[in-house]
Amino acid sequence: MLRIAVPNKGSLSGPAAEMLHEAGYQQRRESKELRIVDPTNEVEFFYLRPRDIAIYVASGQLDIGLTGRDLLIDSGADAEEILPLGFARSTFRYASKPGTVTGLADLAGKTVATSYEGIVAGHLAEHGIDASVVHLDGAVETAIQLGVAQVIADVVETGTSLRNAGLEVVGEPIMQSEAVVIRRTGADGDDPKVQQFLRRLQGVLVARTYVMMDYDCRVEQLEKAVALTPGLESPTVSPLHNEGWVAVRAMVPAKEAQRIMDDLYDIGARAILTTAIHACRL
Ligand SMILES: Nc1ncnc2c1ncn2[C@@H]1O[C@H](COP(=O)(O)OP(=O)(O)OP(=O)(O)O)[C@@H](O)[C@H]1O
Numbered sequence: 001m002l003r004i005a006v007p008n009k010g011s012l013s014g015p016a017a018e019m020l021h022e023a024g025y026q027q028r029r030e031s032k033e034l035r036i037v038d039p040t041n042e043v044e045f046f047y048l049r050p051r052d053i054a055i056y057v058a059s060g061q062l063d064i065g066l067t068g069r070d071l072l073i074d075s076g077a078d079a080e081e082i083l084p085l086g087f088a089r090s091t092f093r094y095a096s097k098p099g100t101v102t103g104l105a106d107l108a109g110k111t112v113a114t115s116y117e118g119i120v121a122g123h124l125a126e127h128g129i130d131a132s133v134v135h136l137d138g139a140v141e142t143a144i145q146l147g148v149a150q151v152i153a154d155v156v157e158t159g160t161s162l163r164n165a166g167l168e169v170v171g172e173p174i175m176q177s178e179a180v181v182i183r184r185t186g187a188d189g190d191d192p193k194v195q196q197f198l199r200r201l202q203g204v205l206v207a208r209t210y211v212m213m214d215y216d217c218r219v220e221q222l223e224k225a226v227a228l229t230p231g232l233e234s235p236t237v238s239p240l241h242n243e244g245w246v247a248v249r250a251m252v253p254a255k256e257a258q259r260i261m262d263d264l265y266d267i268g269a270r271a272i273l274t275t276a277i278h279a280c281r282l
């Protein structure tokens, strides 16, 4: 049975459970459940604190974990990222009161408050900056106002929390994060159960980012049309009853679907339809 760690709380837990559900896995019905078995898929899910997931996976007791890239790096655990999942996207940045710190070099001698001590200590050491780090559990934006630190290092998504606290970012982002699948460093990459799990999640990612496009076009326009909709392998082209016309079917990136429909229309394609993809195995 495959043993998988899933975030039990916080920003990652809802979208992670949703993705697993879309991939056909049974999920817990109630937020207090800490472990469930999905007998049909032969998977056991452990609902753990996002911060602890890399540690469990590195210990070898669990095969796979879903967590944030920033949490993985912060933990320093012996685990590696094997699939980015495209949700909980954020940057990790320094911030301070406007005018107090203008660049990275200004951090020397300052105190940085953060919940991600591992990332910050590593980043400061890498740049040879001698600053103190104070660990806080959350809501670190307030640390400056309350005099615990002059600088914070935290997750930034929309920037609303920083703005509300009257802070501005300092320097370039320390890292870009998103939810990721992790395994123990050097674990057997060919394990068929792990491979099947990853294929299912990849199927969800494709179903979320692509749509199916169908249209009719004249044979003379086919080459131009196919250039607009090359599909993943190659589009399906079938003859229509009306001579000189063909029907074309290809997957296209959802974000570009409207632009592609306009371009197809302009070269004479008609009856252009897009439909959602519910599941997929590439
Ligand atoms: N506002 C946000 N937007 C996107 N990702 C976020 C946001 N806040 C936290 N994350 C991501 O969530 C993960 C942290 O999850 P965790 O549950 O520890 O904290 P949280 O989501 O801040 O929840 P809580 O504050 O309730 O503990 C990290 O990967 C982080 O990058």
Ligand SMILES: O=P(O)(O)OC[C@H]1O[C@H](OP(=O)(O)OP(=O)(O)O)[C@H](O)[C@@H]1O
Pocket: 137, 138, 139, 140, 141, 154, 155, 156, 157, 158, 159, 160, 161, 162
């Ligand atoms: O840029 P934004 O869109 O404002 O998002 C970033 C904020 O979201 C998270 O906070 P959360 O609400 O989880 O509280 P916490 O600081 O206590 O973790 C994070 O720690 C930032 O404070």
Ligand SMILES: [Mg+2]
Pocket: 138
């Ligand atoms: Mg938080």
